[in-house]
Amino acid sequence: MNFNLKKTLVLTLVLTLGFATQAFGQAALQKVMQERGLTEKDILAAAKTYTPTGGRDEYVVFSSGGQSGQVIVYGIPSMRILKYIAVFTPEPWQGYGFDDESKEVLKGGRILGKDITYGDSHHPAFSETDGEYDGRYIFINDKANPRLAVIDLHDFETKQIVANPFFKSDHGGAFVTPNTEYVMEASQYAAPYSTDYVPIEDFNDKYRGGLTYWKFDAEKGRLVNDESFTFELPPYSQDLSDAGKGPSYGWGFTNSFCTERYVGGIESGRPPFEAGCSSKDTDFMHVTNWKKAAELAAKGKFKKVNGQYLITMKQAVKYKLLYLIPEPKSPHGVDVTPDGKHIIVAGKLDSHAWVYSWAKIERAIKKKKFEGKDPYGIPIIALETALERSVNVGLGPLHTQFDSEDGVVYTSIYVDSRITKWNYKTGKVLDMIPIHYNVGHLMTMEGDSKSPDGKYLVALNKLSIDRFNPVGPLHPQNHQLIDISGSKMQLLYDMPIPLGEPHYAAAIKADKLQPAVRYKSGWNSRTDSRSPYRTRAGRERIERKGNKVDIYGTLIRSHINPEIITVTEGDVVSFHLTNLERAQDEVHGFAMYGHNVQLSVEPGKTASATFTADKAGVYPYYCTEFCSALHLEMQGYLLVKPKGYKDIKKKIVEGHKYTKSDYETQVATNIATQEIINQVVGYITERNYTDFAIVVALVEDATDQLGFADEAKKKSEAAALKGDYQNAMLWANQWWQYQVKTADLGLRAKTHLDENGAKKVK
């Protein structure tokens, strides 16, 4: 609301101020252009990407984070990175892999019983409804240890990781079917399905590729292993996939390389994998019928292996679920057109994009028009039977994405370092633009959906070399934003990727995402349910059972409750901390010396940290998010006593003593502070503040803080009545702390009203 309002105001300004301002701006602009060596083209690109304070991006991108194991979120057109979502790699800022709740998620991704603390994340895919991104979930795979992760876009958190029960690597994931019935994951490097040793000499007979269709329960937001099925495939290196839609709905397409089944051995004088895996002119596109396979699985036609249905090659052939079609060698992307009628594939060592016709493929399947079988008995549809046309797009074509204009597509050209715009219906090349350098995937806005938006294209370049200030031998990647709204492509922006090597990315209309800013109080965000470890203000407690100590604590500006905790050496200690805040962005962290504890506790969340207090000692803890002016004072101590330690009963000797006069001075300050607060409150309430959602939220938060101030005031007065001026003074100071927090909020609200043209209404 607020930004729209600003936008309106700004527009009015631009339209009414007219020539005089322009002239002023023009001179200032020319000066900056000369100083910084900018062309008018640069200024136009700047205007198309620059997003002023409070502005919103039109699209939100979810990019693979490559070997960082994470997902990178950024905005288009501003190209500002908004978040790294922790997925496969523990990440302390998010408490991911540190709190007990997220450790459970990571546990799902264990390989051979071992924790894996990274991922090689490759291809993100949005959940879809009727072929359109629905903004509910995003999936991403790990190539190194074949796994899939589910991220909920309700809160941008990873909820589930599953390990493939058969594969030893994957690459062709994640790709979703048009209603997210299934998420596709294809293996990469062939390996035995068992976890046993199998000699490499048995490669052709006992090593296997494969393609898993993971069933997704959209209501629960979880992949369901025992409703999923895997196609056993030949030991080719299966690669990327895409699901059919429209007329090709129900089918999936997966390409491959090294259908030579070559096994390297450069160490023993054999030509290396790269020589033997690219010797033939063609590899195979795999065509799979997931819809029929699912029906047959439901009828009990396939055996369950490792909890999943396994469709053997023999069964796949028998039930007409699997076909092969030659495709140019060593391809990367396989891309179904938005209407589902064509499939575009390009080989990285070729200079053509090949357009396959689904109608032709379907006809060949129906008429059993095959040119033969592969060594595993899978029917092969001849290239000339399936092909619509091939188009010379440049050396090293890699991946194709779609424009909003019918037939228009963009292909990334790796070797030539450029993007080619062409029409797959006419075969005409329309435009080319150089990129910097060696583009892998590319992405258009909602480019994998059935109605791509066009507008922008991002080239995910593998090398940046000389594009940015140098940062040592390990360079950032370079995502280049290209304006594709006109007939000629225009380079708008070079964006360095500071962490990880993205492989693929997907962009969604920003307004499809409406994530929460807080949790229901006491929430386990990983299971999306009330935490059994939640607690409320005033109910904080420490429970002991044997050597197990459960601390049910709370966090609020600016204290942790409890503050002093004593346990005994050998105790298994669990902190369960609930953030009591309701205010947006009021996160608290929790770190403790020596125990590898670091939590991120967003408003409403309950997060736990369990460890063994295995060494007697003194362990300070504190809040790790700068949450208020008294943030540094948000602290406590875990005291671990040696076993058998005999307590000597002592009282804490106060480091500083307060008198009645100290108390009265503080009270006078508080009364003066309250007057200032009243003035700010008056200023706000005299204006149309209820028209500003952010100010309403601030006022609510301020009201809460004043409530707390009142509680502290009462405690202070009670102590003073008893003549206990030590505690009277301390509580009076606490009362004042809450007043300061109130003032902070009030001043922020006032500034917001001033900056956004609030009107006096009273």
Add this chain to the structure above:
Amino acid sequence: MNFNLKKTLVLTLVLTLGFATQAFGQAALQKVMQERGLTEKDILAAAKTYTPTGGRDEYVVFSSGGQSGQVIVYGIPSMRILKYIAVFTPEPWQGYGFDDESKEVLKGGRILGKDITYGDSHHPAFSETDGEYDGRYIFINDKANPRLAVIDLHDFETKQIVANPFFKSDHGGAFVTPNTEYVMEASQYAAPYSTDYVPIEDFNDKYRGGLTYWKFDAEKGRLVNDESFTFELPPYSQDLSDAGKGPSYGWGFTNSFCTERYVGGIESGRPPFEAGCSSKDTDFMHVTNWKKAAELAAKGKFKKVNGQYLITMKQAVKYKLLYLIPEPKSPHGVDVTPDGKHIIVAGKLDSHAWVYSWAKIERAIKKKKFEGKDPYGIPIIALETALERSVNVGLGPLHTQFDSEDGVVYTSIYVDSRITKWNYKTGKVLDMIPIHYNVGHLMTMEGDSKSPDGKYLVALNKLSIDRFNPVGPLHPQNHQLIDISGSKMQLLYDMPIPLGEPHYAAAIKADKLQPAVRYKSGWNSRTDSRSPYRTRAGRERIERKGNKVDIYGTLIRSHINPEIITVTEGDVVSFHLTNLERAQDEVHGFAMYGHNVQLSVEPGKTASATFTADKAGVYPYYCTEFCSALHLEMQGYLLVKPKGYKDIKKKIVEGHKYTKSDYETQVATNIATQEIINQVVGYITERNYTDFAIVVALVEDATDQLGFADEAKKKSEAAALKGDYQNAMLWANQWWQYQVKTADLGLRAKTHLDENGAKKVK
């Protein structure tokens, strides 16, 4: 060179094209402004920050990454993040905490013998020579587990982590003395110096604060524990520090909060820490004489404890090394002016910045003009003795940085959410600008040096709330770039921080950084010496000693040598991989299934991964950096045989057989490809390509690739001569693969020449 050339060309363009182009640009610009709701002020801000492709930033910022444990590198004015440097937290993209070499670095940061897999990084500081940033090193602390890290700016890698031998937390680090003689690290939450349990009731007597001066060996680039010394300090919460310079050279300043020595206990009805730690009106600035302390240490005046000199409070008082001065309560920054004559401190609960005079402090020390002693016998210099003036700058002042103009400073105002520009010499407030929201530290260009540059200011805001597209309950931080080159501050840019909560940052002139883009071949980058595990092309080998298997391998576009490795269950396997590339940005990665192995091997680097092959099976491995068109084929297998497994001697059955005709077809392709390469080479060499450093590098790399092609050609021909067309074909294909790599480089070089106005010279 290249960018400057471009800049020159661009300037010429701007200056000569004149009105016609401007008119065109103006209309197009107006259209974009209207569509995107941008004002002319926005366009001016865009022009001041937008950096076109290949452009360089003027300053490079090193920002703390907060609880992410890392350091964030970004450019000013583009505000693009260039790199996350892994420091305290393992990070797989960089192989940090995954390769043996970096594991050794992390080992230095173990706490009580335990690995800590995160840090709460707070305050980065550049190494200095004569009070100026020298661009050699950057230091940063970890608050949660009191540690310091050293990052070498030669390659932007973390080289050393040291754990403080006394403290249980720190906050006041890192700050350096003017010639990086020492790096200051002050403790935060008082705790016993021993690792034993000490009851909280003994807080006043047995808990201690402290300040360590870490000796830095600039030649070795390492902190030296046994030449470092620690001041024992009272159990106040020591906070930030700064080193004196000019007249105050030899002294250090450290502020504090909770000099009340209050111990909380909200769980037992006591007022919380926040109440008791901010009840007094003032806390203490600690003034320490490090120069004299170092001299006394060298004379053997102090005992070594935990390997370091420990200066007790008694000794510090006796030798006149330590003084206290009251300062406004709960301060954050303590900032020595560029001339070293004043120190500015502001209390977060106050509305004044307090300017102390070093001359007055020095005089008081000389004349022993004290107002008394603290409970630990430390002399206190009265506030009125030391103070020059106090200036009302706004509610919640936090940190002050310096302008290039004498006397002009900027203070971050936390509660008021603004920056105040004022003059500490006149006490006059000059300007104010609101920020969004709740600014912690701020930073000007080279603002901690003795000659700050002014120009830009960054506000490190703690809350972003409504500034960006929403990304769930955990929000990014907001770094706002402000133009301070004029008399009024101008907001230029809002930059979200996508990972971690930065506390402080430091900006250096970009041209002071000239990092390497490659290592000497066979380099251990963490010790900065030749790796004993390096190897060269043709010298790859596997060495076995008992159950220890050392693999001396190499990485090059696009194969790993060795490709097939067989070991036995229980073997301890070490991969030692050297990247043979010399080309900039040609990084290879290395990941393997199931063993948590992920290396980043930059050109020249040797990186190792050691693990126990504890389960028989088949483990694919591959390169994780998209390095060439044949990147996916850069793969291999680790085969782990069960113990006692009996080999059945078999030969690999080729998946695909090649004929003489296949061979001849491939050779014909290669000859045709060579012709295209020759054309590209001709195009390049006819031009003044030697004027373009990047093209010269590409040509060198291409020449290497052609050399490799020639080797493969010879192997191919030798096999053909023997009638072995299988291998003849495979090597012929390998020959072609190298040709494709050559073409890739040649085309990139050609594009670069075309885009940068190369001239035909032949």
